[in-house]
Amino acid sequence: MSNYTIAVNWSGKDALSDSDPDKVISGTDFNTEFTTAQTAINTKADLNGSATESFSATTATAGTNTTQVATTAFVTTAIDNAEAFPVGSVFISVVSTDPATLLGYGTWSAFAAGKMLVGIDSGDSDFDTVEETGGAKTHTLTTDELPAHSHDYAGGEYTGANDYGTNMSVGNLGETTDGRSKNFNSETVGGGTAHNNLPPYIVTYMWKRTA
Numbered sequence: 616m617s618n619y620t621i622a623v624n625w626s627g628k629d630a631l632s633d634s635d636p637d638k639v640i641s642g643t644d645f646n647t648e649f650t651t652a653q654t655a656i657n658t659k660a661d662l663n664g665s666a667t668e669s670f671s672a673t674t675a676t677a678g679t680n681t682t683q684v685a686t687t688a689f690v691t692t693a694i695d696n697a698e699a700f701p702v703g704s705v706f707i708s709v710v711s712t713d714p715a716t717l718l719g720y721g722t723w724s725a726f727a728a729g730k731m732l733v734g735i736d737s738g739d740s741d742f743d744t745v746e747e748t749g750g751a752k753t754h755t756l757t758t759d760e761l762p763a764h765s766h767d768y769a770g771g772e773y774t775g776a777n778d779y780g781t782n783m784s785v786g787n788l789g790e791t792t793d794g795r796s797k798n799f800n801s802e803t804v805g806g807g808t809a810h811n812n813l814p815p816y817i818v819t820y821m822w823k824r825t826a
Contacts, residue, residue, distance in 0.1 A: 705822070
């Protein structure tokens with residue numbers, strides 16, 4: 616915005632002699648002065664404002680707390696510095712709208728698909744690094760993971776003088792006396808199927824801010 620500067624040296628005219636033609640106040644002088652004033656006034660901001668009106672101002676340093684006019688650049692920086700979700704933050708929602716649209720700032724990428732979040736624990740090697748992954752949705756137990764246990768005999772098979780078919784038991788084993796082999800097997804149980812390894816959960820959308 617330009618400032619108004621007097622175009623005609625009016626006070627200087629008083630020092631001129633009455634016979635000096637420059638001492639005469641002419642229409643040209645008035646026209647020059649009013650044109651200069653009009654130009655300056657027309658460049659000032661309209662106090663009522665408008666959607667198309669613009670003006671320039673010096674952008675204050677980030678963090679300035681004065682009555683100085685805040686430019687769009689200053690406001691943008693202030694928002695960036697005071698955002699609820701700085702770069703590296705995780706945004707969780709139950710709607711699929713990109714946070715850049717919801718919040719009006721940032722670049723976001725889908726995060727932790729099919730995974731749950733765990734707080735960092737510097738004392739546990741499984742959880743001591745940010746974005747470290749682990750665990751499994753299902754798990755098949757190994758022998759070492761099974762509780763110590765025993766099985767009943769399902770029966771054996773012996774044929775001969777005492778024929779028990781497949782119903783041979785520890786109780787009737789003593790009745791076999793002819794020395795032939797006796798086959799005993801423990802009862803077989805279990806199917807080896809992987810078990811569900813998930814705690815109760817609820818599904819949400821998650822994004823991580825990358826910029």
